Amino acid sequence: MGIIENEKDIIQLVENDPWVMKVLLTVRRLELPDWWVCAGFVRSKIWDILHGYETRTPMEDVDVIYFDPSNVNEQEEKKLEQQLGELNPNIPWSVKNQARMHHINGLPPYRSSEEGISKFPETVTALGLKVNVNEEVVLTAPHGIEDVLRMEVHPTPLFKEGKLKDVYIKRVTTKKWKEAWPMVKISY
Template identity: 55%
Template structure:
């Protein structure tokens, strides 16, 4: 993990973070007593640059990461432009974008500070990820359309097959705090 964190730090991305599954899966692997890390399809890297929202810049950054980490598939996205693709109001920062990820357990980011210490962003808190709870973020609970996206993701990801101790919210209503698990 440190090698990946160092490589992303060395890109000097404005408001750059590694987020989502990179953090969440490590925690879930630990909760499930896995000795070996679950393979990730990719490492999600985000940043926030309102000045240069050209998608080609993201591709350039992915290429730079690929040269540093040839065996690690990475996705690099500028959150200053992703609101358009996601059909939502503009994000204020990378952490604001993280807060609007579909699941609270995925709404996490890490980066290395200037002193080499790991910095964690958890705008929706840590309780859910540490307790193995998967539920929509407040942002996704505000809209039926976003809840539908959340539910589709839950089915597609099939996390319970890999991490069988998870408590996954599957039957949820807009603005609801109640849930049923499979």
């Protein structure tokens, strides 16, 4: 089992993985405003290492987000997915503009991609990575990294009660994370 204790360890893990770096550098080429590669892309890498896996767990998609309130047309996201597919066709790209995603949960508009990440259902999914202009890997974790490192799935504050708690429960039930990562503990 790998040891990851802090954000610096996560960043080093990313920098030492050519496939992860290729994904990040591919997205950076689009020069999207306030972009991040997030969610399962980050979480799965960490959990694979903590489980001692030598082979990457397959991902349904690679989530790319950005923030552009000047164009919230969903078709723009599809064009960006196509561009990423042309740059790296082996990746199942999923692109979402966080300037429109607040509508899904009936929330006020987000002010940034990081605010969008903070509204993801699980703390272990509310993670993002990018490469900045100085060629440095940057990690965002609005709810911290403790849960992902302990492999404990908890709802973010927004998804702790009411209708959104039902969304959280449905997600963690259907994702079947314990099948891929048996040491994961899920809190309902």
